[in-house]
Amino acid sequence: MNTLRQTIFSTTLTLAFALWCMSASFFTAFAQGGSHRAPSCTAGTASxxxxxxxxxxxxxxxxxxxxxxxxxxxxxxxxxxxxxxxxxxxxxxxxxxxxxxxxxxxxxxxxxxxxxxxxxxxxxxxxxxxxxxxxxxxxxxxxxxxxxxxxxxKAGKAPNCNNGTLVGAYGYRLGGSLPNVPAFIIAGTFTHAVDDSYKGLWTGTDTFNAMGQYLPRVNTGTYTINNNCRGVGFYTDNLGNKINYVMTVVDGGDTIYIMGNEPGISASGIGYRIK
The missing domain is CATH 2.40.128.120 (Quinohemoprotein amine dehydrogenase alpha subunit, domain 2)
Known part of the structure; x- marks a missing residue:
């Protein structure tokens, strides 16, 4: 009986010690994870x-x-x-x-x-x-x-993009103003592809909201991306509009900054690749 009691007592002490060690490790890790280093930037950081x-x-x-x-x-x-x-x-x-x-x-x-x-x-x-x-x-x-x-x-490197950088499907949104339309917003999707001559083509659909009036659209267009990751695009929609725009590609093609360049239009937005 004494031997059994000693075994139980020894086992209890061992478990208690193990739990204490686990708790100490947890709180040490928590304390370390909760601390934050001060910012430290140099010219190289933002080059x-x-x-x-x-x-x-x-x-x-x-x-x-x-x-x-x-x-x-x-x-x-x-x-x-x-x-x-x-x-x-x-x-x-x-x-x-x-x-x-x-x-x-x-x-x-x-x-x-x-x-x-x-x-x-x-x-x-x-x-x-x-x-x-x-x-x-x-x-x-x-x-x-x-x-x-x-x-x-990176510093010392040149951007490197082409039409193929944008192949794939994107979700996008943009907004701004048009002549006689003080405010509009658009959200939708488009898919980029290249043909046999590597010309950029795209099709898509979106919802156009002009001052609270909603219109569904179907769009067909073309695009060209230069090696510096800037480019231009053009599309027509089922409402008869013809739109030119400029864009800048970042994140290896995962993100596109879009801006209209039609006279009288102030419009900009962003597109994200649908992965």
Missing amino acids: GTYGYHMEGQILGVGPFLVNGLFTHYPDGTSDANVASVVNGQLIEGPGTGGTWTIKSDCTGTGKFRAAALNLDVTYNFIATDGGEQIELLNTNPGVLLHGVGRRIA
Whole structure:
């Protein structure tokens, strides 16, 4: 009987000790997992070429949209290749003579000359996702403009896209304004393909909401993507509309930043690959 009691007592102590060790390990892991490192960024964190889009307005003028590329070089210089829509007017041109700087807390500032806009563009940014994403805020007086950039090429590397990059099905949404239509939104799907000559083709359906009036659409179009991951597209719908647009491809083709470039139209949105 004494031997049995000793065995039970010994087993109980062993189990109690094991449970204590497990609890100690859990709380240690929890404490370590709950701690956060302070941000730590350098010029290398936010260097490279980014595809980006921004939306907002110029006070007293109208909607202001941006779609294109910018490159942060490790030496603190930068340039850009941008299409902008200002109150329905498409304006394209390079951004030159740029500079940028980033702090260790991953916030930064930048500027470049946009001659087509007759503007020295200034902006603040935050590098997130290890520099793969940059949150953007324009800081020019009288301009309300914000957006996001996704890295498409590391520093010293060139973007590399073609029509095949976009083959597949996408869900998308966009919105803006049209002549005599102050507000509209669209959501739907499209499928990209290439023909035997590698020309980009697409078909899709969506719902067009103009000031609360819903219209289903069937769309057929073409697209071309350049090796710098910028491109253009065109489509017709079953309502008789013919629409041109520009786009920038990021995330290896998984995401498309879209902006209309028809006169009088201010429209932008985003498409995501349906995986």
